[in-house]
Amino acid sequence: MSDPVRIRATVAEGVTQVRLMAAHPMETGRRRLPEGALVAAHYITDLTVLHDARVVLQARFGPSVSRDPYLVFSFAGGAPGETVSVSWRDNRGDTRSDTVTIR
Amino acid sequence: MDRSRRLALKTGGRAGVLAWLVAAGVLPVSAATAASVFSIHGVDAVMEALGAAGGRASDAIEIVAAEIVENGAMVSVEVISRLPGTRQIALLVDQNPTTLAAVFALPEGTLPRLQTRIKMAQTSHVIAVVEADGGFALARREIKIVQGGCG
Numbered sequence: 001m002s003d004p005v006r007i008r009a010t011v012a013e014g015v016t017q018v019r020l021m022a023a024h025p026m027e028t029g030r031r032r033l034p035e036g037a038l039v040a041a042h043y044i045t046d047l048t049v050l051h052d053a054r055v056v057l058q059a060r061f062g063p064s065v066s067r068d069p070y071l072v073f074s075f076a077g078g079a080p081g082e083t084v085s086v087s088w089r090d091n092r093g094d095t096r097s098d099t100v101t102i103r
Numbered sequence: 104m105d106r107s108r109r110l111a112l113k114t115g116g117r118a119g120v121l122a123w124l125v126a127a128g129v130l131p132v133s134a135a136t137a138a139s140v141f142s143i144h145g146v147d148a149v150m151e152a153l154g155a156a157g158g159r160a161s162d163a164i165e166i167v168a169a170e171i172v173e174n175g176a177m178v179s180v181e182v183i184s185r186l187p188g189t190r191q192i193a194l195l196v197d198q199n200p201t202t203l204a205a206v207f208a209l210p211e212g213t214l215p216r217l218q219t220r221i222k223m224a225q226t227s228h229v230i231a232v233v234e235a236d237g238g239f240a241l242a243r244r245e246i247k248i249v250q251g252g253c254g
Contacts, residue, residue, distance in 0.1 A: 057213055060140075065219065
């Protein structure tokens with residue numbers, strides 16, 4: 001089981017800013033161990049952010065996104081107590097979904 | 104009206120349609136379909152796959168990043184688009200083994216500005232390709248890398 005996505009969602013002046021970091025190795029499949037063996041590709045391919053039930057960002061990643069993908073973006077609306085959820089899926093089919101409350 | 108569907112149909116790009124099919128649950132996200140655009144090499148070929156061939160440089164798109172970055176494994180990049188109706192932002196790195204780093208679909212209400220971190224194998228240009236009301240436009244910015252992060 002992977003670690004939770006760290007999410008912070010804060011609203012100011014009618015705009016909600018979302019900052020998130022998804023714990024993931026984001027292996028490209030090109031990296032070699034010191035003894036020469038290739039590390040298999042393992043990276044998030046899809047990440048979706050919801051405000052309550054509405055999609056506010058849909059991302060597709062390749063292996064060039066850094067380890068522990070980090071995103072900052074904002075959407076209009078949102079109020080304290082409403083939720084922001086982040087779901088991802090990786091190239092092995094693993095998934096993870098986490099939710100926070102807007103502050 | 105389902106905006107993502109309309110967008111997918113309008114762009115007609117293979118990537119857009121696939122993304123919509125996946126989002127709608129019509130297609131399972133298999134590594135093969137989700138990875139298709141990402142396996143294409145070269146800026147021009149990726150632009151074409153995104154439906155963005157012929158996109159013009161625009162100074163309404165800004166890429167905020169350091170000029171020189173010590174560690175190519177973690178390069179902070181922010182894209183700000185002032186193009187009305189910005190609905191998609193793609194990030195490309197011209198010298199990376201994988202040209203396309205990420206594609207972001209921005210539904211109505213999401214501000215056309217986002218920040219993320221990407222890997223860069225060596226000094227190269229980062230290209231932000233933006234789809235907006237007027238079609239596709241792009242901006243590029245060189246970032247010098249001291250030590251490459253396996254891209």
